[in-house]
Amino acid sequence: MQVTLTWLDYLILLTYTGFVVGIGFALKKYMRSSSDFLTSGRSLPTWVTGLAFISANLGALELVGMAASGAKYGIIQANFYWVGAIPAMVFLAVFMMPFYYGSKARSVPEYLKMRFDERVRTLNSISFAVMTVFASGISMNALAKLLHLLLGWDYNWSLWICSFVVGVYVLKGGLTSAIYTEVLQFFMIVLGFAPVVYLGLKDVGGYHAMTEMLKGVATNPAALHLRDTATTYRADAWTSAWKPLLAGPAYNPMGVDWFAMVFGLGFVLSFGYWCTNFLVIQRAMAARNMTAARNTPLVASVPKMLFPALVILPGMIAVALMTMPNKGYRIPAPILDNAVYAKAMTVVAADANAPADQAFKDVSAAVGKKMDAVKVAALVKDFAAAPLAPDVFQDRLWNAVAEYDYDGTILSLVKRYCPPGLLGLALTGLLASFMSGMAGNVTAFNTVWTYDLYQAYFAPNKSDSHYMRMGQMMTIVGILLSIACAYFASMYNNAMDIIQLVFAFVNAPLFATFLLGMFWKRTTGTGAFLGLIFGTATSGVVHALTISQGNAPGMKGGYLGVVHVFPSEMAQNFWLAIFAFLVCFGLTAGISLATGRTKTDDDLRGLVYSLTPKIRDEGTPWYQRPAVIGTALIAVCVVINFILR
Amino acid sequence: MGLDIRWPIGLMFSLVGLLMTIFGLVTNGDAEMYHRSLDININLIWGIVLLIFGGFMLWLASRRRGEPGSPEKK
Numbered sequence: 009m010q011v012t013l014t015w016l017d018y019l020i021l022l023t024y025t026g027f028v029v030g031i032g033f034a035l036k037k038y039m040r041s042s043s044d045f046l047t048s049g050r051s052l053p054t055w056v057t058g059l060a061f062i063s064a065n066l067g068a069l070e071l072v073g074m075a076a077s078g079a080k081y082g083i084i085q086a087n088f089y090w091v092g093a094i095p096a097m098v099f100l101a102v103f104m105m106p107f108y109y110g111s112k113a114r115s116v117p118e119y120l121k122m123r124f125d126e127r128v129r130t131l132n133s134i135s136f137a138v139m140t141v142f143a144s145g146i147s148m149n150a151l152a153k154l155l156h157l158l159l160g161w162d163y164n165w166s167l168w169i170c171s172f173v174v175g176v177y178v179l180k181g182g183l184t185s186a187i188y189t190e191v192l193q194f195f196m197i198v199l200g201f202a203p204v205v206y207l208g209l210k211d212v213g214g215y216h217a218m219t220e221m222l223k224g225v226a227t228n229p230a231a232l233h234l235r236d237t238a239t240t241y242r243a244d245a246w247t248s249a250w251k252p253l254l255a256g257p258a259y260n261p262m263g264v265d266w267f268a269m270v271f272g273l274g275f276v277l278s279f280g281y282w283c284t285n286f287l288v289i290q291r292a293m294a295a296r297n298m299t300a301a302r303n304t305p306l307v308a309s310v311p312k313m314l315f316p317a318l319v320i321l322p323g324m325i326a327v328a329l330m331t332m333p334n335k336g337y338r339i340p341a342p343i344l345d346n347a348v349y350a351k352a353m354t355v356v357a358a359d360a361n362a363p364a365d366q367a368f369k370d371v372s373a374a375v376g377k378k379m380d381a382v383k384v385a386a387l388v389k390d391f392a393a394a395p396l397a398p399d400v401f402q403d404r405l406w407n408a409v410a411e412y413d414y415d416g417t418i419l420s421l422v423k424r425y426c427p428p429g430l431l432g433l434a435l436t437g438l439l440a441s442f443m444s445g446m447a448g449n450v451t452a453f454n455t456v457w458t459y460d461l462y463q464a465y466f467a468p469n470k471s472d473s474h475y476m477r478m479g480q481m482m483t484i485v486g487i488l489l490s491i492a493c494a495y496f497a498s499m500y501n502n503a504m505d506i507i508q509l510v511f512a513f514v515n516a517p518l519f520a521t522f523l524l525g526m527f528w529k530r531t532t533g534t535g536a537f538l539g540l541i542f543g544t545a546t547s548g549v550v551h552a553l554t555i556s557q558g559n560a561p562g563m564k565g566g567y568l569g570v571v572h573v574f575p576s577e578m579a580q581n582f583w584l585a586i587f588a589f590l591v592c593f594g595l596t597a598g599i600s601l602a603t604g605r606t607k608t609d610d611d612l613r614g615l616v617y618s619l620t621p622k623i624r625d626e627g628t629p630w631y632q633r634p635a636v637i638g639t640a641l642i643a644v645c646v647v648i649n650f651i652l653r
Numbered sequence: 654m655g656l657d658i659r660w661p662i663g664l665m666f667s668l669v670g671l672l673m674t675i676f677g678l679v680t681n682g683d684a685e686m687y688h689r690s691l692d693i694n695i696n697l698i699w700g701i702v703l704l705i706f707g708g709f710m711l712w713l714a715s716r717r718r719g720e721p722g723s724p725e726k727k
Binding site: 016019020023030031034035038056188195199203207211427428429430433 | 669
C-alpha cells in the first residue's frame with residue numbers, strides 16, 4: 009500500500025520548502041509595523057491577492073474531498089464551484105468589496121463593529137477565531153494521517169515539521185509572506201496535479217470514453233458496490249451537471265432538488281462563505297487600491313471556474329477505471345486493523361469446507377464491512393488449497409472489501425501514475441495545498457485576535473510595536489492551538505464531527521446579517537445580534553427535528569423527534585441553511601424596525617450602500633471595471649454549464 | 654513590498670523543471686519505470702513544461718525590474 013520516495017522526490021520537496029522559508033526571510037526586513045505584519049500594508053497587486061484568495065481556500069481537505077465527491081456524485085459536484093463560488097465571488101467584488109476596503113476596516117469583524125456595535129463584532133470574531141483554529145487542526149490531522157499511511161512517515165513528525173515550516177515563514181514575513189507563498193503554492197498545486205489528471209484521462213481513453221463508461225455505472229451503480237442494489241439512476245447522472253438535478257432528488261446521486269441547490273448552496277451557503285469569511289476577504293483587503301481589491305475575487309474566479317477539471321475529474325476518472333477489469337484498479341477500501349486481519353484469517357481457515365454463503369457471512373462479520381461475495385469465495389477456496397502468506401492474504405482480503413474510502417481516491421491515482429520525480433512533484437503539491445490552507449487560517453486568526461479581541465478588550469491604546477509583537481506571538485499560539493486541535497481530532501473523531509456541525513450552524517445565517525447591514529441603513533445592532541443568535545439556533549433546531557434517508561436519529565439529526573425526512577444529507581444541509589437564513593433575515597429586519605437606530609446617517613457613510621457615494625469607474629479602462637469583468641465571468645460560467653448540462 | 658514574487662516562483666520552477674528534465678533524460682528508455690505513466694517519459698515532458706513556465710516567470714520579472722510601478726504602493 010505504501011510508496012517509497014527516491015532521492016529526487018525528496019530533493020523536489022526540499023527545494024519547495026527552501027523557497028517558502030526563503031520568501032519569509034526575504035520579507036522580514038519589510039515588516040516594520042503591525043499593519044505590515046497583519047494586513048500587508050495594503051500594498052499588493054491584483055494578480056497576487058487574487059491567486060492567494062483562491063489558494064487560501066484550496067486546502068488539502070478540499071483537494072482530497074472534491075475528488076472523493078467526484079467519485080460519489082460525478083460532475084454534479086462541480087456546482088459547488090459554478091453555482092456556489094462564482095456568483096458569490098462576483099457579488100463580493102462588485103457590491104461588497106467597496107465597503108470592506110473603503111471602510112478601512114482591518115478585518116471583517118471590525119467592519120461589523122463600525123456598521124453595528126461591539127457585540128456583533130465580538131460574536132463574530134470569537135466564533136471565527138475558534139473556527140479557524142479547529143479548521144486548521146482538522147486539516148493537519150488529516151494530512152499527517154495521510155502521510156503516515158502513504159509514506160510511512162511518523163504522525164508526530166509530519167505534524168510538527170509541517171507546522172514548523174508554516175510557522176517560520178508566517179512569523180518572518182507576516183500576511184505578505186503567507187500571501188506570496190500562497191501564490192507559489194497555487195502554481196505548485198496546479199502543476200503538480202495536472203499531469204496526474206492528464207495521465208488518468210488518457211488511461212480511460214479520453215473524456216468521451218469516460219462519460220460512456222460512467223453512463224453504465226449510473227444505471228447500475230450496485231455492480232461496483234457504489235450504491236445498494238435497489239438504486240439506479242438515469243444514464244447521465246454522473247456526467248450531466250443539470251439534467252439529473254432538474255429531474256428531481258430521486259434522479260441524481262446527490263439526492264437534492266434544484267431549488268435547494270440554487271438557493272441553499274448557491275445563495276445562502278456560498279454567499280455566506282465567500283462574502284463574509286475573513287480568511288479569504290483578508291487577501292482582497294491586502295490589495296493596493298480599491299480597484300485592485302475589487303478585482304481580487306474576479307481574478308480568483310477564473311481558475312476557480314476551471315478547478316473542477318483538476319479536483320473533481322480525478323474522482324470521475326477513478327470510477328471509470330473501476331469499470332475496466334483489465335486495469336486492475338479500485339478506489340481503496342477503508343484501512344483495516346491488524347487485529348481484524350488476524351481474526352479474518354482464522355475465520356477463513358475454519359470455513360474452508362463450509363458452504364459459500366455461510367463462509368461469506370462469517371468473513372463479513374469478522375471484517376465488519378460489506379464484502380464482495382465472489383472475491384471472498386475465491387479467497388476461501390485458495391486459502392483451503394494452500395495457506396497464503398500473511399501479506400498476500402491481507403492484500404486479497406482488503407481488496408474483497410466492498411466499501412470505499414473515497415478520500416483515498418486522489419492519492420491512489422498519484423500512486424498509480426507517478427514515476428519517481430513526478431511523484432515528488434505531486435506530493436509537494438499536496439503539501440503545498442495543506443500549507444496554504446494552514447497559513448491562511450493562522451494569518452486570519454492572528455489578525456482577528458490582535459485587532460478585534462486583544463486591542464478591543466484587553467489592551468487598547470498601546471503602541472503599534474506592542475500590537476506587532478502580539479501579532480507575532482499569536483502566530484505561534486495559533487499554530488500550537490492548531491496542533492492541539494489536530495491531536496484532539498485524532499483522538500475524538502466524533503467530537504470533531506459535532507464541532508463541525510456547530511460551525512455549519514453558525515455560518516448558515518451570517519449572510520443575512522451582512523446583506524441587511526450593507527444594503528439597508530435601518531438595520532440596527534440589536535437586530536443583527538439577535539438575528540444571528542436566533543438564526544444559529546434555528547439551524548440547530550431544524551437539525552434536531554429532521555433527518556436524512558438511511559440515517560438513524562443521533563449525530564445526523566432527528567434526536568428531538570423526526571418531523572421531516574430529507575432524501576440525502578446534502579439536501580438536509582442545504583435546507584438547514586435556507587431556514588437559518590430566512591429566520592435570521594426576518595428577525596434582523598423585524599427587530600431593527602422595533603428598535604431605535606444608534607448610528608446616524610453620518611456614522612454609516614461608507615458602510616451602507618445608500619449612504620456611500622457610488623464608485624465612479626470612468627477613470628479605469630472598461631476592461632478593468634469590476635462590473636464588466638464580473639458580467640463577463642458569469643456569462644462564461646453559464647456557457648460552461650450549458651455545455652455540460 | 655519590495656520583493657517581486659515572480660523571482661522566487663520563476664527560480665523554483667526552473668530549478669525543479671531542470672531536475673526533472675535531467676532525470677528524464679538520464680532515465681529515458683527505462684521501460685519499467687515509465688510503465689506506470691503509460692509508457693510516457695512524463696519526467697522529461699513535464700520537466701520541460703516546468704522549465705518553460707519558470708523561464709516565463711523570470712522573463713516577466715526581469716522585464717519589470719527597471720520600472721518603478723510593479724508591486725508597490727500606488
